[in-house]
Amino acid sequence: MTALARYARLFAIQLRTSVLLALQYRVEFVVQAIMSVFWTATALVPLLALYDRRPSIAGWSRDEALIVVGFFTALKGVLEGAIQPSLGAVVEHVRKGTLDFVLLKPVDAQFLVSTSKLDVFKGVHVLTGLGVIGWALHALGRAPGPLAIATALTLFAVGALLLYSIHLLVVALAFKVVKVDNLSFLFSSAYDAARWPSSVFRGAFAIFFTFVLPLAVMTTFPALALLGRLPARSLALALGLGVAFGLASRAAFQRALGSYTSAGG
Amino acid sequence: MIRVRALRKHYQVHERPPGLAAALRSLLHRRYKTVAAVDGIDFDIAPGERVGFLGPNGAGKTTTLKMLAGLLHPTAGEASVLxxxxxxxxxxxxxxxxxxxxxxxxLLWxxxxxxxxxxxxxxYDVPRAQFRRTLDELVHELDLGGLIEKPTRQLSLGERMKCELAAALVHGPKVLFLDEPTIGLDVTMQATVRRFVKAYNERTGATVILTSHYMEDVVALCPRVIVIDHGKLSWDGALDELVRGTRPEKRVALRLGAPASASQVAALGAKVIEHDDAHVVLQVEVAQLSGVLSRGLASLAVDDLTVEAAPLEDVLSDLFRRGRDERAARAEPAEPGA
Known part of the structure; x- marks a missing residue:
């Protein structure tokens, strides 16, 4: 408990530092807000165009698919606001050898690097995503119960954990390869597929996007939970994948720390 | 407090000859070479000591420092800190x-x-009152004044280094590893950093381990030096003993009131290091010192004179040259045809 309280306090300090940093650049917030709305609009265009002539695609109506887009946008906020800035900085730390200072601190190194840099303005995406979900639910005339909301939030957290774990696995590679920007870019492009309900993907793609790069778990599963259509085994699968990816990425990162060679001498 | 036994750090380094063909071949068949950055060293350091790690570039001193700080994992051997x-x-x-x-x-940029x-x-969970006290002391001793309120990116290199020292000391560490702390600083700032580190050690009893290429840092701070060369320990002891043992002769510098001829200088009976119209610098065996000095004072127009030990740079290059010769002598019989 005391350890948990200590880490919560440290997280608050890290967040404070990020907010201080963000406040150095006042215009950034306005730019990010405009970009978020613009970006969500561009994410909606292909969806709206596709549904223009069809009432449903792969069993999803337009407004149901909008919920997926909402989760996609919100999770993108987590990805760009919390995961990419911090873990991207690790690659720099490894290259410059400044990971020394992280490893010298009496705090779990994974925690410290994962919370070192938060782009708070990207939080706007989360708000936009929630707005899209609210709009879609209103259009559907549905009001999910507390259990459905709790399940969707849990799955959203699992989605964030999966995104984080996949990034951490990539970062663990950075200790060996050093230059992993391309892998990170590849992943960001692949994440774009998460804007579609997973049932549009068939065969090998469906398996790939559920187990290897579990995009389905990140955006489609929470949407299904809100719509009350998520089978219990899917929830179990999501939790299982979250735990498996979380543990595997931690093990890979710890192993990578052992092979850190510290640049410059 | 610090104990090191048979400590080793070996790296596997990929090597290939230059050229495209070799690059393509190395894709299929990689050749690795083992490089011994640190190759079996032993020493102990007591609490409160100030010890300098000396050695040429790539000798293994920073690797040793980083193994002691837990940043690098040793390949073999034992290291214990506190x-x-x-x-x-x-x-x-x-x-x-x-x-x-x-x-x-x-520092956050x-x-x-x-x-x-x-x-x-x-x-570091430093209680707020203690943090205030420590920070006040550090601000006073390092003369940080208004610096700590300015964004780091606006500080000069010297100001940044002083703030780096303060950031490193807010939790009151018992062991301080300094890896070339004065690199790039001007002479005044180098002296400030040295003075501060010495005073901090004396006030808190913290152990200080320093690596530096500036010999002034080592002379000013470290009564004891550990010399590492090619991953091996080549000296561990008092700095003045290292100088006496390696270069027992003294440097005698004479400032002349009137030029002296080469034959006059040669007649002093010592090795001439420098000679121009205004100066003569001699290298003199300790046993010959009084004779050379009295002959010099009698035969030359001497305005001023100083007698010093050989510069640490010269001492170290002698030590490293000896190490190189010994390694070459050991390697020779193994060479084909030798």
Missing amino acids: GFEPRRRDRELLRSIMLVTGQKQQ DLPPADTFELNRAI
Whole structure:
């Protein structure tokens, strides 16, 4: 408990530092807000165009698919606001050898690097995503119960954990390869597929996007939970994948720390 | 307090000859070479000591320092700091040590140093009252004044280094690793850093381990030096003994009131290092010293004279040359046809 309280306090300090940093650049917030709305609009265009002539695609109506887009946008906020800035900085730390200072601190190194840099303005995406979900639910005339909301939030957290774990696995590679920007870019492009309900993907793609790069778990599963259509085994699968990816990425990162060679001498 | 036994750090380095063909071949068949950065060294350091690690570039001194700080994992051997094995990164150990390096910085670039200090206070769980006290002392001793409120990116290199030192010391470490802390600083700032580190050691009893290419740092700070060359220990002891043992002769510098001829200088009976119209610098065996001095004072127009030990740079290059010769002598019989 005391350890948990200590880490919560440290997280608050890290967040404070990020907010201080963000406040150095006042215009950034306005730019990010405009970009978020613009970006969500561009994410909606292909969806709206596709549904223009069809009432449903792969069993999803337009407004149901909008919920997926909402989760996609919100999770993108987590990805760009919390995961990419911090873990991207690790690659720099490894290259410059400044990971020394992280490893010298009496705090779990994974925690410290994962919370070192938060782009708070990207939080706007989360708000936009929630707005899209609210709009879609209103259009559907549905009001999910507390259990459905709790399940969707849990799955959203699992989605964030999966995104984080996949990034951490990539970062663990950075200790060996050093230059992993391309892998990170590849992943960001692949994440774009998460804007579609997973049932549009068939065969090998469906398996790939559920187990290897579990995009389905990140955006489609929470949407299904809100719509009350998520089978219990899917929830179990999501939790299982979250735990498996979380543990595997931690093990890979710890192993990578052992092979850190510290640049410059 | 610090105990090192048969410590080794070996790296596998991929090597290939230059050229496209060799590059393509190395895709299929990689050749690796084992490089011994640190190759079996032993020493002990007592609490409160100030010890300098000396050695040429790539000798293994920073690698040793980083193994002691737990940043690098040894290939073999034993290292213990304050009773802990550094590679395990025990929280208790990490709360008691710190590394300051002239080439890397921990200060947050866009924020004032005060924010890094606050972050470190939280990370090290320093009680607020103690933090205030320590910070006040550091601000006073390092003359940080208004610096800690300015964004780090606006500080000069010297100002940044002083703030780096403060950031490293807010938790009161018992062991301080300094890796080239004065690199790139002007002479005044180098002297400030040296003075501060010495005073900090004397006031708190913290152990200081320093690597530096500036011999002035070592002379001013470290009564004891550990010389590492090609991963092996080539000297461990008092600095003045190292100088006496390696270069027992003295440097005699004479400032002349009137030019002296080459034959006059040669007649003094010592090795001439420099000679121009206004100066003569001689290298003199200790036993010959009084004779050379009296002959010089009698035969030349001497305005001023100084007698000093050989510069540390010369002492070290002698030591490293001897090491090189010994290695070459050992390697010779193994060479084909030799």
